[in-house]
Amino acid sequence: MIAKTVWKKDMEFDGHSESGHHVVFDAGAAHANGPTPMEAVLMALCACTSVDVVSILKKKREHLTSLTVSATAEQAAEPPRIFTRISLVYHVGGAVSKKAAEDAVALSKNKYCSVSKMLEKAVQIDFTIEYANTTV
Incomplete structure (x- = not known):
């Protein structure tokens, strides 16, 4: 199993899986664009x-x-x-x-x-x- 994250901006990251799916992670105070x-x-x-x-x-x-x-x-x-x-x-x-x-x-x-x-x-x-x- 392989995964990676790519920093987008501020505290927002795109997580990518080997199977081709992605999740946005948002560790900023508002968590507006995805889960922490x-x-x-x-x-x-x-x-x-x-x-x-x-x-x-x-x-x-x-x-x-x-x-x-x-x-x-x-x-x-x-x-x-x-x-x-x-x-x-x-x-x-x-x-x-x-x-x-x-x-x-x-x-x-x-x-x-x-x-x-x-x-x-x-x-x-x-x-x-x-x-x-x-x-x-």
């Missing part, structure tokens, strides 16, 4: 675990109709402003059993999500699951 690098890490965590949970629930033939994963992170007060705690909330919709959802989230956290596995070496990651229209 740390926001992107948090979004990557949400995306990574979402991919796992959807994949696992589909394999279990659960009727998932929606999934939103939101993250709240606390950061150190002084540089480097690393994450000190991350709380994930999984909003699961559809006819999904609570057991299947809990198993999928646990498998993502403990086995499959590369971003989570990297981050947990430095930060505590907690999660809760909220259900809408789920089955027992």
Whole structure:
């Protein structure tokens, strides 16, 4: 895997991936043109675990109709402003059993999500699951 960033102006950078995609990062005070690098890490965590949970629930033939994963992170007060705690909330919709959802989230956290596995070496990651229209 290969990636690079190119400085554009002020505190704005274009990030490029080997697969041809790009993301604008904006570390300026307003963050007007894109996420900060740390926001992107948090979004990557949400995306990574979402991919796992959807994949696992589909394999279990659960009727998932929606999934939103939101993250709240606390950061150190002084540089480097690393994450000190991350709380994930999984909003699961559809006819999904609570057991299947809990198993999928646990498998993502403990086995499959590369971003989570990297981050947990430095930060505590907690999660809760909220259900809408789920089955027992």
